[in-house]
Each structure stands twice: as structure tokens, then as C-alpha cells.
Amino acid sequence: xxxxxxxxxxxxxxxxxxxxxxxxxxxxxxxxxxxxxxxxxxxxxxxxxxxxxxxxxxxxxxxxxxxxxxxxxxxxxxxxxxxxxxxxxxxxxxxxxxxxxxxxxxxxxxxxxxxxxxxxxxxxxxxxxxxxxxxxxxxxxxxxxxxxxxxxxxxxxxxxxxxxxxxxxxxxxxxxxxxxxxxxxxxxxxxxxxxxxxxxxxxxxxxxxxxxxxxxxxxxxxxxxxxxxxxxxxxxxxxxxxxxxxxxxxxxxxxxxxxxxxxxxxxxxxxxxxxxxxxxxxxxxxxxxxxxxxxxxxxxxxxxxxxxxx
Amino acid sequence: xxxxxxxxxxxxxxxxxxxxxxxxxxxxxxxxxxxxxxxxxxxxxxxxxxxxxxxxxxxxxxxxxxxxxxxxxxxxxxxxxxxxxxxxxxxxxxxxxxxxxxxxxxxxxxxxxxxxxxxxxxxxxxxxxxxxxxxxxxxxxxxxxxxxxxxxxxxxxxxxxxxxxxxxxxxxxxxxxxxxxxxxxxxxxxxxxxxxxxxxxxxxxxxxxxxxxxxxxxxxxxxxxxxxxxxxxxxxxxxxxxxxxxxxxxxxxxxxxxxxxxxxxxxxxxxxxxxxxxxxxxxxxxxxxxxxxxxxxxxxxxxxxxxxxxxxxxxxxxxxxxxxxxxxxxxxxxxxxxxxxxxxxxxxxxxxxxxxxxxxxxxxxxxxxxxxxxxxxxxxxxxxxxxxxxxxxxxxxxxxxxxxxxxxxxxxxxxxxxxx
Numbered sequence: 175x176x177x178x179x180x181x182x183x184x185x186x187x188x189x190x191x192x193x194x195x196x197x198x199x200x201x202x203x204x205x206x207x208x209x210x211x212x213x214x215x216x217x218x219x220x221x222x223x224x225x226x227x228x229x230x231x232x233x234x235x236x237x238x239x240x241x242x243x244x245x246x247x248x249x250x251x252x253x254x255x256x257x258x259x260x261x262x263x264x265x266x267x268x269x270x271x272x273x274x275x276x277x278x279x280x281x282x283x284x285x286x287x288x289x290x291x292x293x294x295x296x297x298x299x300x301x302x303x304x305x306x307x308x309x310x311x312x313x314x315x316x317x318x319x320x321x322x323x324x325x326x327x328x329x330x331x332x333x334x335x336x337x338x339x340x341x342x343x344x345x346x347x348x349x350x351x352x353x354x355x356x357x358x359x360x361x362x363x364x365x366x367x368x369x370x371x372x373x374x375x376x377x378x379x380x381x382x383x384x385x386x387x388x389x390x391x392x393x394x395x396x397x398x399x400x401x402x403x404x405x406x407x408x409x410x411x412x413x414x415x416x417x418x419x420x421x422x423x424x425x426x427x428x429x430x431x432x433x434x435x436x437x438x439x440x441x442x443x444x445x446x447x448x449x450x451x452x453x454x455x456x457x458x459x460x461x462x463x464x465x466x467x468x469x470x471x472x473x474x475x476x477x478x479x480x481x482x483x484x
Numbered sequence: 485x486x487x488x489x490x491x492x493x494x495x496x497x498x499x500x501x502x503x504x505x506x507x508x509x510x511x512x513x514x515x516x517x518x519x520x521x522x523x524x525x526x527x528x529x530x531x532x533x534x535x536x537x538x539x540x541x542x543x544x545x546x547x548x549x550x551x552x553x554x555x556x557x558x559x560x561x562x563x564x565x566x567x568x569x570x571x572x573x574x575x576x577x578x579x580x581x582x583x584x585x586x587x588x589x590x591x592x593x594x595x596x597x598x599x600x601x602x603x604x605x606x607x608x609x610x611x612x613x614x615x616x617x618x619x620x621x622x623x624x625x626x627x628x629x630x631x632x633x634x635x636x637x638x639x640x641x642x643x644x645x646x647x648x649x650x651x652x653x654x655x656x657x658x659x660x661x662x663x664x665x666x667x668x669x670x671x672x673x674x675x676x677x678x679x680x681x682x683x684x685x686x687x688x689x690x691x692x693x694x695x696x697x698x699x700x701x702x703x704x705x706x707x708x709x710x711x712x713x714x715x716x717x718x719x720x721x722x723x724x725x726x727x728x729x730x731x732x733x734x735x736x737x738x739x740x741x742x743x744x745x746x747x748x749x750x751x752x753x754x755x756x757x758x759x760x761x762x763x764x765x766x767x768x769x770x771x772x773x774x775x776x777x778x779x780x781x782x783x784x785x786x787x788x789x790x791x792x793x794x795x796x797x798x799x800x801x802x803x804x805x806x807x808x809x810x811x812x813x814x815x816x817x818x819x820x821x822x823x824x825x826x827x828x829x830x831x832x833x834x835x836x837x838x839x840x841x842x843x844x845x846x847x848x849x850x851x852x853x854x855x856x857x858x859x860x861x862x863x864x865x866x867x868x869x870x871x872x873x874x875x876x877x878x879x880x881x882x883x884x885x886x887x888x889x890x891x892x893x894x895x896x897x898x899x900x901x902x903x904x
Contacts, residue, residue, distance in 0.1 A: 229904075264740040278749060
């Protein structure tokens with residue numbers, strides 16, 4: 175992560191009294207997968223569309239590859255260098271996969287061979303299939319292929335897995351992983367915690383137009399994720415009392431499991447050692463905090479499958 | 485220039501592969517041409533109009549009189565009517581209604597009054613005496629002035645004839661035609677009945693028409709009715725394809741984010757509009773060719789497009805595609821686009837003289853028609869295809885070209901390539 179690909183400073187986007195984006199600042203580095211994680215209406219798509227030069231900004235600045243997104247001539251240069259998978263991607267229904275990619279490719283002077291892109295996205299079998307006949311996951315893959323046809327340095331993927339089933343979602347993850355391997359810089363927006371945690375090098379948690387926290391998943395988890403948890407399945411009141419007396423932070427949940435919160439690895443080993451001494455033959459599970467815990471900590475709510483705060 | 489061509493190829497392929505698009509853009513106009521041609525083409529074989537005739541002029545034995553029967557036969561000989569006799573002792577309106585049934589169509593009743601034969605004979609005789617008197621009077625003026633004997637004979641004869649004529653009753657007989665005021669064909673039927681009555685009159689008094697009626701075409705070729713309708717139908721459907729289909733397609737592309745996706749590429753909105761206009765123009769030329777071929781095969785139409793008419797079709801298509809892009813740029817959802825397109829296209833179709841002559845309309849509507857783009861396109865196309873009236877084509881072409889440029893510029897202004 176060396177060169178800055180995009181730079182946003184005090185970006186503000188206002189619709190009447192509503193501040194969709196409220197003075198955010200961040201940078202995007204070459205070769206990284208940067209995730210914007212937030213609920214619906216957080217300002218993710220608005221920010222991305224400002225960087226894609228299809229939405230105007232109210233104040234602040236946004237530069238992509240050093241070009242200003244508000245200047246006509248700069249916009250032309252930016253559009254040549256970016257690839258985009260918009261939210262709810264769609265294409266011409268009656269055209270085939272190849273024809274739809276050709277349509278997007280036809281807009282660029284410099285472009286990759288369509289068949290090469292199709293192969294890259296593992297769409298060879300579907301190249302002659304009409305877009306209307308594809309599944310949701312395949313449609314998204316066509317969208318990614320269209321985003322790559324101009325061989326962009328920066329790829330925007332706006333909610334690429336929303337509405338997809340788990341299998342299709344994992345297919346798209348694999349595609350994003352490949353983009354990273356190809357050295358592309360990826361700007362991903364999502365409301366799926368797991369997706370951000372698995373794919374992103376850095377995550378910005380955004381809510382109500384403001385960035386709450388920004389950093390690598392590991393940093394965010396260690397900083398905001400809270401303690402690790404050790405669960406003894408089907409424990410007992412007595413066991414819970416012993417561990418509570420010795421380490422604190424222990425409780426017996428409704429399922430009869432004993433849950434112990436530990437501060438660090440050393441304390442975890444101590445708990446495990448105690449359990450070994452007691453010749454416990456219960457099933458033990460260690461749960462590490464996740465980005466979801468980070469989100470809960472910094473935003474104060476969770477996000478539903480549909481992307482709403484709860 | 486490559487980007488508009490890429491758009492043109494993509495949207496054209498997308499349209500050609502769409503069954504519903506193909507149906508409404510090509511098949512529906514062809515079907516309408518077939519229907520129009522069948523109705524107005526004069527191909528014959530149509531069902532005769534039902535005409536109820538109640539003959540009240542009867543002999544003492546109840547049979548109809550010779551002259552009244554001859555009149556009914558004269559009506560029948562026009563082959564326009566399917567004559568149905570109404571009994572003399574019934575209310576003809578009630579009888580006709582019951583006889584036709586609830587779905588039977590329009591009621592038209594001719595009533596031949598009682599005493600028709602006597603009145604016709606008396607009236608005819610009086611007319612003949614009057615004609616003879618006039619003839620004698622003219623010859624008297626010409627021949628008898630110089631000959632005293634002849635003059636006296638003439639004067640005596642003329643006095644006798646005048647005296648005799650005054651003793652003859654001034655009889656006229658009447659025919660009654662009853663019809664529904666909403667009956668669109670009643671005026672035509674009335675004229676046919678009047679013509680038959682006049683011919684019957686002439687025949688009885690032994691007169692023949694001295695004015696010979698000849699019919700000629702104002703065009704160099706002898707065109708049929710369908711030839712005259714064809715330019716109007718073509719113009720109207722090029723208009724609907726532009727205003728309704730293109731507007732709906734554009735809003736659909738907008739709704740599905742396809743335009744947004746393209747706007748992220750180096751494609752400009754002007755490129756997008758030109759690509760769509762080119763696609764619509766190809767569609768219009770295809771539509772024209774298919775309509776003419778179908779018209780040629782089914783109705784033997786003789787219109788052959790020349791360079792001017794093809795240019796007119798091109799410009800008309802550009803104009804209405806531009807119009808469609810303006811509407812597509814203004815309207816957000818597909819339902820509103822369809823409603824707006826229909827609200828503009830259908831009145832324009834009927835007010836621009838494409839389906840029926842503008843002379844049928846009140847003068848204020850005729851003035852209004854002259855501000856409608858379809859009027860100039862339709863007129864220009866008719867001048868080009870039928871009348872070969874170059875000056876007329878150029879005047880309309882100039883208006884259409886100016887509107888085409890204006891709509892494309894306006895379309896570029898209202899099409900949003902960047903979100904607010």
C-alpha cells in the first residue's frame with residue numbers, strides 16, 4: 175500500500191436538509207480492497223457515485239488518480255481508468271453475455287479482449303446465453319466482467335452480493351479475491367459484516383453519512399471488538415461459579431453453556447488449564463470477536479440481512 | 485463516431501430479439517394496414533346494408549302497385565342494400581328492431597306512402613304536359629310569328645294546354661327515410677335513395693341526363709384508396725414508435741440502471757441519443773418497406789419510395805425519435821412514460837389528417853393541426869409518395885428538419901447523465 179489512488183477530503187453531499195455524506199475523509203491505496211461497511215442509507219453509494227463522476231458533490235473534494243471529479247476534462251480521464259459494478263447491476267436482456275460486455279467495451283479506446291475477460295470470470299459456458307436467462311450470481315459476474323473490460327486500475331463494486339443466495343455470494347467473493355490477485359484496487363461497498371471482514375484489507379464503518387472508524391479488520395477488531403470468548407458446552411452452575419471466582423466475566427447462558435470472557439491468550443490458556451485439571455470432558459469452543467462486534471460497539475446497532483439497522 | 489454505432493447495434497439487436505417490441509413496432513402497423521385496406525380499399529365482397537322498406541301503396545287485393553314495386557326493384561338494383569320488406573300493417577320501427585335483434589346493427593326504413601303510384605303518374609303527366617307546353621311555346625316564338633294562320637293555331641293549342649294543365653292536380657308523392665342520428669352511414673344511404681328516386685323520375689318522364697360525369701386522378705398514376713392511406717399510416721406509426729416505444733424503452737433502461745451504467749463509461753449523452761435515433765430510423769425504414777410490400781401483395785398498391793420520400797422518412801424518424809428522447813429524459817417511470825406517450829401520440833394521430841381528411845374537422849381544430857409535427861411529416865410523405873409534388877415535399881421537409889434538430893438538442897438537455 176503505497177500510492178494513493180483516490181483521496182476524499184471533507185466530502186459533503188446534501189439533499190435539502192438531509193446530509194447524505196457528512197464531511198468524510200479517507201484515502202484509497204493502490205492494490206488494496208477497501209470496504210465501505212454500513213447500513214442502507216449510510217451514504218455508501220452516494221460516496222461511490224461521486225467518485226465515479228456520476229453524482230455531484232456539495233462541498234469538499236474528491237480526486238481519483240489525482241484528477242478532480244468535478245472538472246469536465248478530469249472526468250474523462252477518470253472514466254477511462256475506472257471499472258464499475260453498480261448497485262443492482264442490469265444489462266440489455268435480449269443481448270448475450272458477450273454482446274453486453276462488448277457494449278461496455280465499445281465505449282473505450284483501450285480495452286481487453288472480451289473473450290479473455292469472459293474466461294477470467296469463468297463465464298465461457300454462458301458467453302452466448304442471453305442476459306435475461308442468467309441467475310442472479312451469474313448476472314453479477316457479467317457485471318464484474320463489464321467492469322473489467324477496460325482493464326481499469328480501480329474497480330468500484332457497489333453492493334455486489336446484495337440479494338444473492340449464499341452460494342452465489344461466495345462465487346462473487348472468489349471473483350473479488352481474484353481481482354486482488356490481479357493487482358486491482360477495489361472499492362467495495364457492503365452491509366454484510368462477514369464479506370467486509372473476509373475480503374477487505376481496510377474497512378471504513380459508515381453510518382448516517384459519517385465514517386465511524388477506519389482501519390484493517392484486525393486493527394478494528396483488536397481495538398473495538400472486545401474480549402475473546404471461551405464456551406464450555408453443557409456446563410453446570412458449579413463450573414460457572416468456579417470459573418467466575420477464579421477469572422471473573424463468567425456466566426451460564428439459557429442453553430446451559432458456560433461462557434467465559436478472556437482478556438488475552440495467556441488468560442485463555444489458564445482457563446483451559448483449569449478445565450484440564452478438573453478433568454472436564456465437555457466440548458469447548460473459542461469465539462473470537464468479529465467486525466460485527468466492532469460495528470455493534472461503534473454504531474450501537476446490528477445490521478439485518480436486508481441492510482437495515484436493528 | 486464509433487460509440488453511437490455501438491449503441492445503435494446493441495439497442496437494435498435488443499429490439500429485434502424482443503417479440504413484443506417487434507409486434508408493436510412492425511406487426512401491429514401491418515395489421516392495421518390490412519384492416520384499413522379491407523375497409524376502405526374497395527375490394528368488394530362486403531355485406532350489403534340492410535334497408536327495411538314498408539310499401540303502403542297497395543291494390544285492393546293487397547298486392548303492391550306496379551310502380552311502387554318497380555321503385556323497390558330500382559333500389560335493389562343498386563346492389564348496395566339487402567332489402568327487407570316490412571308488412572304494411574305493422575309499426576315499421578318496432579318490426580325492424582325486432583327483426584334485427586339486439587346485435588343486428590343500424591335501422592334504416594324507407595316508407596312508400598299510400599297512393600304512390602297514382603301520385604307519381606299524375607305528377608309525371610302534369611310534368612310532361614308542362615314540358616310539352618314549354619316546347620310548343622318555344623316553337624311558337626320561333627316559327628309562328630311570321631305566319632298568321634300558324635300563329636292562331638299555336639295560340640289556340642297553347643291556351644288549351646294551359647287550361648288543361650291547370651285542371652290537373654298538383655300532386656307530389658313522398659318517400660320517408662327513417663334512421664338513427666348516430667348512424668355514420670346514414671348520409672351515404674340517404675344520397676343513394678335520393679339518386680335512385682331521381683333516376684326513377686327521369687325514367688318516368690322520358691328524360692336522360694345531358695351532363696356526363698367523368699372521374700380522373702389528380703396524380704400521374706392511378707392510385708387506389710390504400711395508396712392514399714399508406715403514407716398516413718406509415719407516418720403515424722413512425723410517430724408512435726418514436727413517442728411511445730422509444731420513450732418507454734428509455735425510461736425502462738433508466739429504471740434498470742442501464743443508462744447509469746453507460747454514463748460511467750466515456751459514452752456521452754449525445755452519443756447515446758444518436759445511437760437510439762439511428763436505431764429508430766432503421767426501424768422506420770424497415771416498417772416502411774414491410775408496409776409497402778404487404779400493401780403491394782395484398783392491395784396492389786403502387787407507391788414506390790423515391791429518394792425524397794426515403795429522406796422524408798429518415799427526417800421524420802429522427803424528429804420523432806428526438807421527441808421520444810425528450811419525453812424519456814423528462815419522465816421517471818415506465819408507466820408515466822407510456823401514459824404520456826399515448827396522451828400525446830393518439831390525439832396527434834387523429835388531428836393530423838393521417839387517417840381521415842382534415843376537412844372533416846372544425847376550422848379551429850384544423851388550425852391546431854398545423855402546429856403538430858405529424859401534420860408536416862404526414863403531408864410531406866404524401867406529397868413525396870403520391871403527388872410527387874417536390875415543392876410541397878421541401879416545405880414540409882424544412883419544418884420536419886428544424887423540429888428534428890430542435891428535439892435532439894432538447895433531448896440532450898433534458899437527458900440526465902449525472903445524478904443530482
